[in-house]
Amino acid sequence: MDKLAKQLRDDAHRIECSVSDELEDRVRASLEGIEPEPAQRPRRESKSFSFWWASSLTGVAAAIAMIAFINLQTPGPGPVATDSNLQPLVIPTVRWHTETAVLTSPLEQEFEDLQADLKKAEEAVKQDIDRLF
Amino acid sequence: MSNEAALIEAARNGSAAAFADLVGAYREGLLRFLLTRSSSFADAEDALQDTLINAYRYLHSYDARWRFSTWLYRIAINNAARLKSTETVELGDLSDGGDDPLRLCIEASERENLWLSARRSLTDEVYAAMWLRYVEDMSIKDISTVLERSVSWTKVNLMRGRKILDAEFNKVATDEKSKAYG
Numbered sequence: 583m584d585k586l587a588k589q590l591r592d593d594a595h596r597i598e599c600s601v602s603d604e605l606e607d608r609v610r611a612s613l614e615g616i617e618p619e620p621a622q623r624p625r626r627e628s629k630s631f632s633f634w635w636a637s638s639l640t641g642v643a644a645a646i647a648m649i650a651f652i653n654l655q656t657p658g659p660g661p662v663a664t665d666s667n668l669q670p671l672v673i674p675t676v677r678w679h680t681e682t683a684v685l686t687s688p689l690e691q692e693f694e695d696l697q698a699d700l701k702k703a704e705e706a707v708k709q710d711i712d713r714l715f
Numbered sequence: 716m717s718n719e720a721a722l723i724e725a726a727r728n729g730s731a732a733a734f735a736d737l738v739g740a741y742r743e744g745l746l747r748f749l750l751t752r753s754s755s756f757a758d759a760e761d762a763l764q765d766t767l768i769n770a771y772r773y774l775h776s777y778d779a780r781w782r783f784s785t786w787l788y789r790i791a792i793n794n795a796a797r798l799k800s801t802e803t804v805e806l807g808d809l810s811d812g813g814d815d816p817l818r819l820c821i822e823a824s825e826r827e828n829l830w831l832s833a834r835r836s837l838t839d840e841v842y843a844a845m846w847l848r849y850v851e852d853m854s855i856k857d858i859s860t861v862l863e864r865s866v867s868w869t870k871v872n873l874m875r876g877r878k879i880l881d882a883e884f885n886k887v888a889t890d891e892k893s894k895a896y897g
């Protein structure tokens with residue numbers, strides 16, 4: 583121990599003080615009047631396990647209830663149509679007068695023939711108009 | 716189980732007598748320490764009473780990994796700090812006055828007690844660190860635990876405190892030598 587440390591220790595012991603009887607009585611009386619606070623017990627493992635189970639079951643029950651509720655609230659698909667409910671479908675028939683084009687010659691020849699038919703039809707229409715008016 | 720551990724267990728179960736036995740060895744040291752932090756002897760006694768009552772009440776929070784004295788001093792330092800915050804008289808004003816309880820409790824000597832010099836020149840925390848180290852023989856780790864400081868802080872401030880007190884000590888020694896040699 584160095585000189586300073588020794589001197590500090592000696593000087594501390596030179597501080598003369600002692601716990602008086604009166605203080606001792608006071609402390610004893612105070613201690614008897616109080617109870618040490620109980621230590622907080624650590625949670626038991628089984629308790630936390632049961633808590634886990636309870637919370638899981640509650641969660642599952644809540645999920646099922648929610649699914650059921652949503653399903654009840656959503657409007658269903660409605661009555662399914664049956665054959666008896668079907669209105670008779672009337673489709674107007676259009677009668678087309680068609681002639682089958684018989685392509686017996688090349689397309690260019692057919693085109694000239696059609697033009698000639700058209701000219702003849704025009705002349706026939708003109709004659710009919712002149713005759714009427 | 717050691718005797719101290721048995722007393723702690725009994726006190727935890729509500730035995731005030733076991734607690735009184737437990738703290739019996741520390742009361743004088745605690746009072747001496749608190750006296751250096753108080754403006755009157757009565758305040759130091761009140762602080763000691765509060766320390767012991769709090770220790771008994773909250774004994775369940777004591778961790779057996781610590782030394783019991785470390786835990787007890789932690790409570791005492793908290794009480795001393797609270798006491799000081801409510802005091803109207805500054806300790807520095809008392810250090811030179813005749814009402815200073817520390818001065819009154821120090822036996823007459825030609826040389827000034829180093830703890831009086833320490834109280835004048837060191838901060839509260841450094842003072843407490845020096846006391847715990849050189850009077851209570853606490854380890855650096857225990858001191859840092861009591862003061863709620865890092866080990867590095869404790870080491871550095873113990874060294875600073877030592878340096879300051881060493882200068883005071885050497886000054887006194889030089890003065891005494893000069894007087895002796897005329």
